[in-house]
Amino acid sequence: MTAAEQHETIEDSPVGWVASHIRRYVETGGAEGGTYHGYPALLLTTRGRRSGKLRRTALIYGRDGDTYLLVASNGGAVKHPAWYLNLSSDPAVEVQVGAERFAARARTATAEERVRLWPVMTAVFPTYARYQKGTDREIPVVVIDRAPGAPASAAD
Numbered sequence: 001m002t003a004a005e006q007h008e009t010i011e012d013s014p015v016g017w018v019a020s021h022i023r024r025y026v027e028t029g030g031a032e033g034g035t036y037h038g039y040p041a042l043l044l045t046t047r048g049r050r051s052g053k054l055r056r057t058a059l060i061y062g063r064d065g066d067t068y069l070l071v072a073s074n075g076g077a078v079k080h081p082a083w084y085l086n087l088s089s090d091p092a093v094e095v096q097v098g099a100e101r102f103a104a105r106a107r108t109a110t111a112e113e114r115v116r117l118w119p120v121m122t123a124v125f126p127t128y129a130r131y132q133k134g135t136d137r138e139i140p141v142v143v144i145d146r147a148p149g150a151p152a153s154a155a156d
Contacts, residue, residue: 007052008054009053010055011054011056012055012056013055013056013058016060018045021033021058021148022037022043022057022067025043026043027100029099030097030098030100031098031099032093034097036058037099040060041058041059041060042059042061042068042096043057043058043059043095043096044056044057044059044087044093044095044106044144045089045093045094045096046106047092049085049086049089049090049142050086055083055086057081057083059083059136061144062123064117064120064143066145066146067144068095068097068144068145069109069117069120069121069141069142070106070141070142070144071121071140071141072084072139072140072142073131073132073139075112075131076130076131076134076135076139080137080140084142087106087142092104092147093105093144093149095144102147103146104144104145105144106144107142107143108141108142109140109141109143113141113143114140114141117141120139126149144145
C-alpha cells in the first residue's frame with residue numbers, strides 16, 4: 001500500500017467476534033491475536049471492489065516457504081467471502097503477521113497448486129475439509145507473496 005493509503009481509514013470486519021480479534025491484534029501491535037483458538041492468524045487488508053475503501057479482516061493462515069496461504073472458505077457458504085472478491089478485483093493487499101506489516105500481492109492458487117496446497121491448509125485447520133464437503137463451490141486457496149522490495153514495518 002502506498003503512503004497515502006496508510007493514512008486512509010481502514011474499516012474492520014463488521015462481524016463482532018472478528019472485529020474484536022482485529023482490535024486486540026492492532027492494539028497490542030501483534031503481541032496478542034497472532035493465534036485464534038490455537039490457529040495462526042494474520043490481518044489482511046484489501047481494497048473494497050465497489051466502495052474503494054480499505055477493509056481489514058483476521059484470517060487463519062498457513063505457509064509454503066516464504067509464501068502465506070489463506071482459504072476463502074466463508075465457513076463453507078455458497079458464496080465467496082467479501083475479502084476474496086476484493087483481492088480478486090485488486091490483488092494489492094497489506095498483511096500483518098505479529099508485529100510485522102508488509103505490502104503483498106494476492107492471487108488464487110492454480111488448479112495444480114491447489115492440489116498440493118489444500119492438504120497444507122487442511123493440516124493447519126482440519127475444518128476446511130468439512131467446509132469443502134458441505135458446498136458445491138471449490139473453495140479457493142489464496143497465495144500471498146510479499147511485494148518485491150516491500151519493506152517490513154512494525155505495527156503502529
